[in-house]
Amino acid sequence: MKQHCTTKTILILLFCFFFQRGFSQVEFFSGSLKEALDKATGENKFLLLQIEATDCEQCNDVANKGFENKELAAKLETSFVCLKIDGSHPSRSQIFQTYHLQPQTFGTLFLDNNGTLLHSFLKTTTFSKELMSQIDIAFSKAGEVLQISLLENEYKNGNRGYGFIEMLLEKRSALHLSTDSLLEQYIEVLPSDSLKSIRTLVFIAQMAPMLGSKADRALRGDRNLFNQAWYSMNLAKRVQINNVIIYKGME
Numbered sequence: 001m002k003q004h005c006t007t008k009t010i011l012i013l014l015f016c017f018f019f020q021r022g023f024s025q026v027e028f029f030s031g032s033l034k035e036a037l038d039k040a041t042g043e044n045k046f047l048l049l050q051i052e053a054t055d056c057e058q059c060n061d062v063a064n065k066g067f068e069n070k071e072l073a074a075k076l077e078t079s080f081v082c083l084k085i086d087g088s089h090p091s092r093s094q095i096f097q098t099y100h101l102q103p104q105t106f107g108t109l110f111l112d113n114n115g116t117l118l119h120s121f122l123k124t125t126t127f128s129k130e131l132m133s134q135i136d137i138a139f140s141k142a143g144e145v146l147q148i149s150l151l152e153n154e155y156k157n158g159n160r161g162y163g164f165i166e167m168l169l170e171k172r173s174a175l176h177l178s179t180d181s182l183l184e185q186y187i188e189v190l191p192s193d194s195l196k197s198i199r200t201l202v203f204i205a206q207m208a209p210m211l212g213s214k215a216d217r218a219l220r221g222d223r224n225l226f227n228q229a230w231y232s233m234n235l236a237k238r239v240q241i242n243n244v245i246i247y248k249g250m251e
Helices: 002-022 033-042 057-066 070-079 092-098 128-156 162-174 180-189 192-196 198-206 214-219 223-230 235-250
Strands: 046-051 080-085 107-111 117-121
Touching: 033 046, 033 080, 057 128, 070 080, 070 128, 107 128, 117 128, 128 162, 162 180, 180 198, 180 214, 192 198, 198 214, 198 223, 198 235
Parallel strands: 046 080
Antiparallel strands: 046 107, 107 117
């Protein structure tokens, strides 16, 4: 009788284990950001970073529920290495600094295997279809990265028109790629009267030039025009720009 109960208990535990696995489809890699990127490179995949909230357990529960879907798991397994970043993950600070995240940020980042940020979904959802839609957006952004490569080849081959450089700056900024050296080149080729244009000054400001750089000096050269350009942007945008400049100063 005792042996029968023990066998029954084991069967129940095994059933619970496999039942739970059936609803926890997405497998997350255990390791550092670098190790995950190396794995993604070796397998020719993208990288998904699931950033957990440190002060909202319910948000994390919602995210976990969203990943409990076989179709989503199959899509991720085919194309992504997945890495969960909880509050104690050793790469958390590096990730937040590299991708200019606020301390309270949580959600999903999609990277290529070079570490380039393709797309961010800074919220959680229980709807796996929404997550699959975000994956499709990331794939689309990956195509934009390839487009940037073509534009950069054109730049290397001698295209130094300020309109062309502005377009390249916009595309690099949208993907959180470095813009500092290209922005300096942009300032050099700008017609001198362009710095009297509020639109041009707003564009330079949105690139968050490093303090003391040529671009920063050009931006602030005329205090009155700078103020007009700066305050034409909403407060949230100004705060975002300042935060990026601060991060750059810390690097």
